Amino acid sequence: MSTQPAIAVSHLDVRFGQAHVVRDVSFHVRDGESYGIVGESGSGKSTVLRVLAGLNQDWSGTIDIRGAPQPKRRDKAFHGAVQMVFQDPYGSLHPKKTIDDALAEPLSIHGIGGTDARITRALDEVGLPRSFRFRYPSQLSGGQRQRVAIARALILEPGILLLDEPTSALDVSIQAEVLNLLQALRVERGLTYVLVSHNLAVVAHMCERLLVMQLGRAVEEMQARTLTARAPQTEYARQLLLASEGFSRPSV
């Protein structure tokens, strides 16, 4: 705890016109930690992540990344240190660009040389054959595309990875492969993750701590252990947990 947190968010507020979608949310993520944000659609969980990534510039509050306060418009160094993986691997890759183009672009933006070697290494790391390098996204399956998205995020060697429902568009067998990959990469590189998901089991599997959000508010922060022990403090978190267990026939 002596070191400063990787991410510190305090009193974050986001409004889209009349809609107040994030209300006074504060949390911090330790260095090397995996932190989950769960909630239903409209709870503001993805918005928090997009604000962290610098994709949404309309917010108030403070965001510190490794102690440095972040402006609304982030600089290049920020994007080298923080990268994001999106939910839909079918939408997040340009359909007319090869995998090679997708992986080379962040390198050229940041003026990093040795493109060739870096791309082959990135493909190796996410477990894709090197022969995939000159394919188009349409020639890849959903799980393979998500691996490309992860490779693209990691090619700049960021310390923090923001994951927005990285497996919700995938089959369970593919989900297992992607989650295993994310965990292995985290151990290997000492990455810090912020994982947004509506799937409590996935969050409990991947994260040490998590935040439950509802209608833009942070409802409860807890250890993943609290979730597996089914001992959340708040009524809403308990409800969410109950609902995730599937259908229970009401007593007749």
Next chain:
Amino acid sequence: MSNAAPLLDVANLRVDFPTPTGTVHAVRGLSFTLGRERLGIVGESGSGKSMTGRAILDLIPPPGLVTADRLAYRGQNLLSMHRTERRHLRGRRMSMVLQDAKFSLNPVATVGHQIAEAFRVHHKANRREARERTLSMLEAVQIREPAHVYDLYPHEVSGGMGQRVMIAMMLIAEPDILIADEPTSALDVTVQLQILKILDDLVTRRGMGLIFISHDLHLVRSFCDRVMVMYAGKAMETMPAAELTDAAAMARRHAYTLGLLGCLPELERPKAKLATLTRDPEWLK
């Protein structure tokens, strides 16, 4: 509720798509019967579960080919039936709820109008009767202000409400068989439970037969009576839903079912690493 002939009797159902590069076998020899129960069909994408539902309703688009040794609704052979006759059954006796209601509803007609139309196609009724039936149906699927929702267009309703509208439309003709293709996977967990409650009531109260297509093993286990696990167009096994996670019955489970279960992260039993699925070509023999 016992009935001599099952609601649906399927034997050796096949769905093939001829393509320039060879025939794609979407469903390969599927056999099952459906009574007044909740039958779950689970499998990964591409396992043929949706194609099975569509084949039953004769909704496979050309050049798709449906063949079967037997495909019977209450003893009536659906395959030898004339197209018009089959069309009368579809919607009236059996219907289907699709995954994404927003894309399945007509965007330029109000939801009430669409539901009323579904009623008038199958029943002799004037506009006023149809409207009344529609309002009571909307109420039955737990829409709070039916009269207000009646005049809304599909883009004006939320995802959960759109799905309920779709269910209302499919149920207004009071079918015996409902095929629900991932009816809740686009919805939040709490809304999902409301929709399941509606479907559950229909099976238990009205004695409808429900085919519930899903990729969510936990949901199917908790909601259905029986579960059929599909892989690459074939049924790997069919079992009582409760057995899906019953430790005592694990020895009897098919390797593919065990594989699917192993992939899932679980709240109760944290796993250091998730198992990945190995597929055996032998399963398709």
